[in-house]
Amino acid sequence: MIAVIDYGAGNLRSVTNALVKLGYQPMVTSKPNDVLNAAAVIFPGVGAAADAMDSLRESGMDGAIKQIVSQGQHFLAVCIGLQVLFSVSEEDGRHDCLGVIPGTVKRLPPGLKVPHMGWNQVKQIVKHPIFEGIPDEANFYFVHSYYADPDDAGVVAGITEYGISLCSVLIRDNLVATQFHPERSGDLGLRMYDNFLKTAGVKR
Amino acid sequence: MLTKRIIPCLDVTRGRVVKGTSFSDLRDAGDPVELAAFYYEQGADELVFLDIGATPEGRDIMVDVVERVSEQVFIPLTVGGGLRNTQDMRRMLGAGADKITINTAAVLAPGLISEGARKFGSQCIVVAIDARRIRDDGMPEWEVLTHGGRKPTGVDVIHWAKQAVDLGAGELLLTSWDADGHRGGYDLELTCAISELVTVPVIASGGAGNLEHLYQALASGKADAVLAASIFHYQTYSISQAKEYLAEKGIPVRKAAT
Numbered sequence: 442m443i444a445v446i447d448y449g450a451g452n453l454r455s456v457t458n459a460l461v462k463l464g465y466q467p468m469v470t471s472k473p474n475d476v477l478n479a480a481a482v483i484f485p486g487v488g489a490a491a492d493a494m495d496s497l498r499e500s501g502m503d504g505a506i507k508q509i510v511s512q513g514q515h516f517l518a519v520c521i522g523l524q525v526l527f528s529v530s531e532e533d534g535r536h537d538c539l540g541v542i543p544g545t546v547k548r549l550p551p552g553l554k555v556p557h558m559g560w561n562q563v564k565q566i567v568k569h570p571i572f573e574g575i576p577d578e579a580n581f582y583f584v585h586s587y588y589a590d591p592d593d594a595g596v597v598a599g600i601t602e603y604g605i606s607l608c609s610v611l612i613r614d615n616l617v618a619t620q621f622h623p624e625r626s627g628d629l630g631l632r633m634y635d636n637f638l639k640t641a642g643v644k645r
Numbered sequence: 646m647l648t649k650r651i652i653p654c655l656d657v658t659r660g661r662v663v664k665g666t667s668f669s670d671l672r673d674a675g676d677p678v679e680l681a682a683f684y685y686e687q688g689a690d691e692l693v694f695l696d697i698g699a700t701p702e703g704r705d706i707m708v709d710v711v712e713r714v715s716e717q718v719f720i721p722l723t724v725g726g727g728l729r730n731t732q733d734m735r736r737m738l739g740a741g742a743d744k745i746t747i748n749t750a751a752v753l754a755p756g757l758i759s760e761g762a763r764k765f766g767s768q769c770i771v772v773a774i775d776a777r778r779i780r781d782d783g784m785p786e787w788e789v790l791t792h793g794g795r796k797p798t799g800v801d802v803i804h805w806a807k808q809a810v811d812l813g814a815g816e817l818l819l820t821s822w823d824a825d826g827h828r829g830g831y832d833l834e835l836t837c838a839i840s841e842l843v844t845v846p847v848i849a850s851g852g853a854g855n856l857e858h859l860y861q862a863l864a865s866g867k868a869d870a871v872l873a874a875s876i877f878h879y880q881t882y883s884i885s886q887a888k889e890y891l892a893e894k895g896i897p898v899r900k901a902a903t
Binding site: 458554557580582586603628631 | 646647648649650685690715716717719720721738739740741743765766767768769815816844845846869870899
């Protein structure tokens with residue numbers, strides 16, 4: 442079973458549409474028990490980190506996500522989903538986040554248009570099934586004003602240039618997180634969801 | 646490197662795509678769901694849907710259009726036209742839109758921009774500005790128009806663009822009323838003035854008649870994206886032709902499926 446985490450914000454519909462288009466049957470849920478039993482968990486997101494954290498704490502989903510990661514369930518986090526995995530976000534102040542990935546979420550440097558909005562290339566720096574059939578330097582759709590800076594460079598799996606070299610794909614064990622939106626990145630984005638679900642052993 | 650975006654615009658009224666000149670004289674240009682799928686296949690970077698009828702019935706039809714498009718098109722969708730409050734915005738986002746664009750409602754009540762940005766995030770809120778040139782003697786000035794270009798407001802476009810961004814707009818959709826539908830090129834002075842002024846991305850709109858015009862808006866106009874309707878709807882050029890042309894001239898673009 443594929444669980445898509447609903448925490449009151451986020452672009453759930455475009456994510457579920459992408460999964461349905463691929464032939465999967467996702468379940469949208471806000472219940473921690475559902476996600477803890479899922480073969481694959483998807484954590485989508487748009488909006489602000491502090492709001493997302495508030496909603497996650499309210500539903501008890503914060504603890505569930507930590508448990509999912511520690512017990513090695515297949516987990517894909519997108520955009521704000523990636524950012525709240527970090528220790529701290531500097532978006533509108535300084536907010537404690539889930540702390541699953543040690544590091545800080547910081548404002549993009551001045552001098553370029555913010556949000557970083559549009560299609561940009563992802564340089565693959567590790568070989569991983571999530572990139573199966575996706576050319577190196579392929580374009581994905583970004584929209585964000587903050588970026589995640591992990592303490593451990595070993596988790597960085599993809600890099601994108603926007604004033605700085607930012608971590609656009611992060612992988613640790615069965616956890617995959619992308620700063621871009623695969624569900625808004627055309628055929629190659631769909632391919633990435635498919636790769637993730639195949640790795641998780643989910644059948645269409 | 647971040648690529649420049651090519652965005653076909655679908656003006657929709659009563660469930661059909663139409664296109665006119667200076668916001669009037671409408672011609673039928675097809676079914677919005679079919680056109681959206683066609684542009685997606687061709688490599689469009691985003692799609693914009695504007696409900697130019699902006700009636701309550703039109704809005705229901707638009708929700709249905711957005712729902713159907715989002716089931717088969719996996720690029721960002723921006724929807725606008727007659728959205729008056731955050732409930733209207735929520736409905737469109739719930740139907741599958743990624744961004745909403747507001748124009749008249751934002752001019753009448755600028756607080757709607759900050760309210761929308763707070764509820765849904767700045768990245769969702771595109772403020773559309775219809776600009777008409779009111780002075781043209783080397784020191785150009787533009788005035789904001791509302792109500793689909795019918796109503797002059799006396800508000801200076803430069804001032805309004807800055808205010809909209811300060812209030813939380815994540816992007817500006819800048820349309821030259823003088824150029825729109827005439828296919829003689831974008832208003833490059835206007836585009837450049839706003840692009841250099843604000844820190845958020847600017848979409849140039851109004852006046853595209855050929856591929857050189859797209860290039861000009863991105864190069865000398867310094868826009869982050871170009872929006873065009875008739876040159877794509879009537880298949881004067883395909884999206885992929887536009888991208889080939891821009892790439893040859895050194896503009897970074899995303900080729901289809903890369």
